Amino acid sequence: MKKSRSLIAIATLCLAFTGVAIAQQSKPLRIIVSFSPGGPVDTVARTLAPQLAKEMGRDVIVENRPGANGAIGAGEVMRSEPDGNTLWITSVGAAAINSSLYPKLTYNMQRDFAPVSLVVNNVELLVVNKNNPAKNAIDFVAEARKSKEPMTMATSGIGSIPHLAVEQLMEATGVKLLPVPYKGAAPAITDLMGGQVSGFFGDVPGLIGYVRGGALKALGIASSKRSPLLPNVKTLEEQGIRGVDTNNWYALFAPIKTPPDVVAAVNKAVRNALSDPAVREKLLALGTDPVSSTPKELALLVKHDTEKWAKLIRAKNIRAN
Known part of the structure; x- marks a missing residue:
């Protein structure tokens, strides 16, 4: 009898977890954009969303939460359940520059967000x-x-x-x-x-x-290489001007407590979506360079660029209003 009760309890628990998983997968995935509709980040998100929906087998909705230099969008994601149903797509500015410009920034990339994947790189x-x-x-x-x-x-x-x-x-x-x-x-x-x-x-x-x-x-x-859309325009380095190397990348992040296996599943879906020829063609036509990454690679990129831009901002004594 005790063994039967234990088996029943385990089965009930498994059904409960399965029910939660099904409920989560049936929810639409929200991608929060920290900028206004029609801008570059928004356009990239809406280009990626349909194929990402196919890869994940559920609806993907893009929502705009502009304002406060990315902090409003960041806050929306920070307050969301860490269940893989809400992602933040943002540029290098909000992810790796704001911390040097705003001493009282309301979010911290290492404390509040789990890196998912790089999406595109712009020069x-x-x-x-x-x-x-x-x-x-x-x-x-x-x-x-x-x-x-x-x-x-x-x-x-x-x-x-x-x-x-x-x-x-x-x-x-x-x-x-x-x-x-x-x-x-x-x-x-x-x-x-x-x-x-x-x-x-x-x-x-x-x-x-x-x-x-x-x-x-x-x-x-x-940049270190020319743009395929402007093949006749030389890089500054080709013209003898060295040291002007910018990369305004866009990437996806999840709330910090999102389980690693959930992050890995979303990362796989993003990588597959960015590998789709039609998606790549659309992004390249916009002038962006579609490029994915592992969560670890994105974490290292955020760290590297945070340090890189912080050094310049300190040296030039740049302060936000």
């Missing part, structure tokens, strides 16, 4: 107004060197990747430039086209349309 493109006489980055730097006043460089905010790319360019060439912070890339691009500022570093996905349409002129890639 920065140096662009100028279509009427600017510069043909390449060397011409642009030469003009800046001759200018009596520092040439203005639009950025998408203090401490953003475009801002840090400007700081790297000054460090690499010795020229004086004046970073002008905007509330995002869109108003920065508008003023660049209008001639209010001299140049801008931005992600290829956000600039490729303007370059192809002739509204902006591409002068150089801030």
Whole structure:
């Protein structure tokens, strides 16, 4: 009798766990985006979502929680159950730069999040107004060197990747430039086209349309390799400007207490989704480089870039408003 009761108890417990697992799998997977709809991170998330849904056998919903430099989206995920039903997709800024800019940041990447997978990598493109006489980055730097006043460089905010790319360019060439912070890339691009500022570093996905349409002129890639969408645009290093190497990656994170086996399952699904030819083609067409990783590789990347950008931010005494 005792043995029968034990077996019944074990069976009941197994059924309970199975029921929980089924309930979790029947729920839609939420991907929280820390930025507004239509932006680069949002576009990547919505490109990935349909194939990820196929890989996981359930619905995948993309939700936007913009504001507070990524903290609102981070908070939404931190408060979620660590059951694999909620993920955070964000850029390097919120994951590896904010901690150096905001002493009272409401989240901590190591304490609050479990790395899942890298999704894409973006490089920065140096662009100028279509009427600017510069043909390449060397011409642009030469003009800046001759200018009596520092040439203005639009950025998408203090401490953003475009801002840090400007700081790297000054460090690499010795020229004086004046970073002008905007509330995002869109108003920065508008003023660049209008001639209010001299140049801008931005992600290829956000600039490729303007370059192809002739509204902006591409002068150089801030990476070790050229962009396949702009094969004729040389890297800054090819032009003799070394030390301007930015990578604005996007990655997926889960709440910190998400079980490792659940993280591994999601990681496998993400890797499979990014390997799908149709998904890769769409992402490459956007100007992004689709690339996955293991959770451990992503953790090391976050650590490396946090230290890399913290060093520059300290050296330049950059402070967020």
